[in-house]
Amino acid sequence: MGRMVVIDESVVAGTLSEALATGGEFAEVFVEDRRSSSALLDDGKVEELASGRTRGAGIRVVVGETTGFAQTSDLSEAGLAGAARAAAAAARGGGGGHRVVTLDRLDVPVSPDVELLPESVAKAAKVELLRRADEAARGAGSAITQVSARYADGRRRILVANSDGLLAGDDQVRTRFAVSCVAVGDTGMQTGFESVGRPVGFELFDEYEVDTLARTAANRAIIKLAAQPAPSGSMPVVIGAGGGGVLFHEACGHGLEADLVAKQASVFRNRVGEQVAHPEVTLVDDGTMAREWGAYAIDDEGRPAQRNVLIKNGVLTDYMWDLLRARKKGRESSGNGRRQSYQHLPMVRMTNTYLANGRENPGDIIGDTDRGVYVAHLGGGQVNTATGDFVFGMSEAYLIVNGEIGPPIREGNLIGNGPEVLAGIEALGNDFAMGSPGTCGKDGQGVPVGDGTPTLRVASMTVGGTAA
Known part of the structure; x- marks a missing residue:
């Protein structure tokens, strides 16, 4: 695979110089070439079979506290220069001067090897996976009345260059498969879902059987047909391995992003060095986790992915940082500057966020x-x-x-507070697992993320159910 978008380095350097010509303090060029394909089978019929390609560049110029940004799908020298001038004008009108930028290529760890590029696989083979999943899900029981299966893949080649002299690139491939089922019975309609996704190619399906994924989704729906309404009130809650990472991603992870901290929109503001969780709790964000959904070689500002320990033994140790916020603090980025596409500015985002393993037997936690x-x-x-x-x-x-573990329950919510849950964790298992692939939304941008936990018990959480 290629390591970055093919574009002449002298053109990139010239674009940066153009961006700085009106007195910009920092300039960056982000070039992206993205391919994607997807297929959807719903109710036994192929409802969608799509593929697409987008290619373009986003250019930002920083002057003081002001950022100018322009994006273009014209990757010619003239097109890039025009976008650079527009970004510079937005950051600071007028001025003058000229600055020559010399680029040094940054060697970074290579993204996982891809054995079979999805773009080289025939659409018929992708549709066949959907049909197999549909058949397996319906074969799980007559209660299954609806099955929806989706296949998706993408390849994203990027180049990042900035006025500090950075030049870096990455070639990111991701493949995902998901099944959703509806079962109907005496309790009405119940749903089940299962998915898998990895930053790999079509070889994903050598490791994961779509039949098994489909049966898992179907059985989740069927089990809930016999479920009783969830209870209400405060009680101990045990979260299974891999099943609750999204809670810590949302309730704790976002509050540890430096941009939200700076906006005073985080409950963890000014708490570095404080005990914020049980002494056995360690929370990590790790973009280097090979084969996990949120992994990459470099972030969208050219910084190599890193393993960042956010909470260690219950103590808040650091936040996640992008380039500009790190520069203001006189430190390095933590490799968490991410953007949805070349049409967007980067911001602080999570990668693979998880609670590290504990020491207890998960069976004992339940027992x-x-x-x-x-x-x-x-x-x-x-x-x-x-x-x-x-x-x-x-x-x-x-x-x-x-x-x-007793009867299944349905129609229930978990209600709580992130810091209180961190402090209320009283047992951590030794069975760590990552959960399903996810897309994290923030300020209108979505990026792929992963999360995970071992089995854990929170001393008390509010369960909002419908049981009398």
Whole structure:
């Protein structure tokens, strides 16, 4: 695979010089060439079969506290120069002077090798995966009335250059498959979902059987047909390995992003060095995790991905940083500057965010819980980063009765506060697992992320159910 977008380095250097010609203090060129394809099978029919390609550059110029930004799909020398002038004008009108930029190529770790580029695979082979998944899901039981299966892949080649002399590139490939099922019974309509995604090529399906994924999604829907309404009130909650990472991503991770901290929109503002969680809790954001959904070689500002320990043994140690906010603090970026595409400015974003392993046997954690709720998988939710308050749905959950996992429950939410949950963790298992691939939305931009946890128990959380 190529390491970056093919574009003449002298053109990039000239574009940066043009961007600085009106007195800019910092300039950056981000070039992207993206290919994607997707296929959707719904109710036994192929409803979507799409492919696309976008190519362009985003140029930003910084003067003091002002950032000028322009984007263009014209990658000619003239097109880039025009965008550079527009960005510079937005940052600072008038002025003068000229600055020559010399670029030094940055050697970075190579993204995982791709054995079979998805763009080289026939559409028929991708559709066949969907049909297999549909058949397997419907074969799980007559209660399954609807099946939706989606395949998606993408290849993103980027080049980043800036006026500090940086020149770096990456070639990112991702492949994903998801199945959603609906089951109908005496309790009405219930849903089940399962997905897998990796920064690899079509060889993903040598490792993961779509039939198995489909049956898992179908069984989740079927199990909930016999579920009883979720209880209400405060009680111990056990979250299974890999099943609740999204809670910590949303309720804690966003509050540790330096831009939200600077805007005073984080409950963790000015708390570095403080004990914010149980002493056994370590929270990590790691863009170097090979084969995990949020991994990459460089971020979208050219900084190599890093493993950043945010909370260590319960103590808040650092935030996540992008380039500009790090420069203001006289430090280096943590490799968390990300953007959805060349049409967007980078901002501080998570990669793969997880709670590190504990020491306890997961069976003992459940066995030591007399009564509570076991959450195998959390669903979607929302959080107020300024307060840490959150609400999450439980897509697969069970009662814990006398230290054993009991009947399934449905129609329940977890309600709580991020810092309070961190402080309330009283047991961490030794069975760490990453969860399903996700897309994190922030300020209108979506980027791929991963999350994970070992089995853990929170002493008390509010369960919002419908049981009388």
